[in-house]
Amino acid sequence: MTSDNTDRADLTDRVALVTGSSSGLGYAAAEALARRGARIVLSSRGGDKLATAERRLSAVSPEVISVAADVRDPLQLEDLVSTAEEALGSIDILVANGGGPKVKPAAELDDADWEEAWPLVFLFVPRLCRLVLPAMRRRGWGRIVAINSVSTKQPIAGLALSNSLRPAVMGYVKTLAQEVAAEGVTINAVLPGYTRTERQLEIAEGIAARTGAGVDEVLAERQGDFPIGRMAEPGEIGEVVGFLCSDAASYLTGQAVTVDGGYARGLL
Ligand SMILES: NC(=O)c1ccc[n+]([C@@H]2O[C@H](COP(=O)([O-])OP(=O)(O)OC[C@H]3O[C@@H](n4cnc5c(N)ncnc54)[C@H](OP(=O)(O)O)[C@@H]3O)[C@@H](O)[C@H]2O)c1
Known part of the structure; x- marks a missing residue:
């Protein structure tokens, strides 16, 4: 770590792709990155909600575009990344976020429920990482943050799909972090509590x-x-994402950063 006067929170000229960002935690993460100077690619399934988010964020961000993509569809993810790169250049920062799975007791879940939840909660994370990692590794700098859930630490009643699949995201994050740590790329997960x-x-x-x-x-x-x-207010999660994506968090990788107001009672 250098000890010059560079602002290590600053993200000027960094390009950040934030999926699931027309509202909620994704939007808050995009806003926190924009306030640090990043140029932003917003994405969700599209429509007025995404267009409104783009207009709102342009008041804060030096540059913002929005691209419609359903995180469950691998071809739409490929198009998203190539459109983003054509418009703003290689992606330095990925915040992988999507919609939540349906709420249903464990005993009532059928195969269709599991198949529906898997691409929405888990699969899009490795798919997006595969698309952005080559350029990050070539440049020797990259930040990936997966928006996960405190249910990874402490299961939430009724959220069987989330309680079961979110820990799988953590397994992927931890493993990938070890593979790319020496190449300047960090990957962490943020575990929000009720927001x-x-x-x-x-x-x-x-x-x-x-x-x-x-x-x-x-x-x-x-x-x-x-x-x-x-x-929590969404901005309280967004700020943690902003920090993790900065140079200030250069020695932090493979971590599950819980932001839950003390909700999870376990020791780790
Ligand atoms: N809020 C909490 O307390 C909390 C706590 C822990 C974890 N989480 C998790 O954090 C994630 C975000 O939650 P949130 O509370 O911010 O929800 P939210 O306010 O409903 O926002 C979800 C965002 O994802 C987008 N989205 C939904 N389905 C999508 C899809 N298939 N493809 C692309 N984008 C999609 C939505 O936009 P469009 O409708 O425009 O597509 C929206 O921008 C979820 O996975 C949720 O389960 C939330």
């Missing part, structure tokens, strides 16, 4: 519909689960 996003609201609405409780009641009940006394 106030559309997804979290949908989960609360689902519980409310099943139990007959009001959505506000469900959300209020949850507060007791967090030692910190409240859910």
Whole structure:
């Protein structure tokens, strides 16, 4: 590590691809990277939501484009990366994020549920890494962050698909980190706890519909689960992603960084 006056948080001229970024945690990550000076490729399944996110982010980012791609489709991921590279140049930073799997008790899951969740929760992460890694390795610098979940540390009731598949992402992250560490590429996962996003609201609405409780009641009940006394705001996760993607995090790789307000009670 050098001890000059360079701002090691600065990401000026870095190109960052953030998938699942028209809202929620993905958007917050893109915003944190943009504030550090990165040029941003936003991506989600597309439509007005993505166009609105692009307009919003252009107030913060030196340059932002958006490209529609469903993370479950390998051909769309290939097109996404090549379109991004044509527009902004090689990708320095990848934030791999997507939608959450359906909420269903473990005993009720059938094969179709597992097959539907696998590409959405796991498979797109190695697929995207395969596409961006060659250029990162050639240049000797790269940052990859997978948005995972605190369910990797402490299973969440009713989220059997997430509880089962998120640890697989961690296994991949840890293994890849060891393979590319000496080449200037780091890969980590961020494990958010409950964060106030559309997804979290949908989960609360689902519980409310099943139990007959009001959505506000469900959300209020949850507060007791967090030692910190409240859910996270998306920006509190985004800031951690911003740090992990900077030079300041140069010695941090293969880690599961839990940002959960103290929710997970285990020692590690
Ligand atoms: N919020 C939490 O408390 C929490 C905690 C732990 C983990 N997580 C996980 O973190 C991830 C993001 O969650 P969030 O809370 O930010 O959810 P969110 O607010 O619903 O955002 C999900 C984002 O992913 C995009 N998306 C959904 N399906 C996609 C697909 N098939 N292909 C491409 N983009 C897709 C959505 O955009 P479009 O609709 O425009 O495609 C949106 O931009 C999820 O995997 C979630 O399970 C969330």
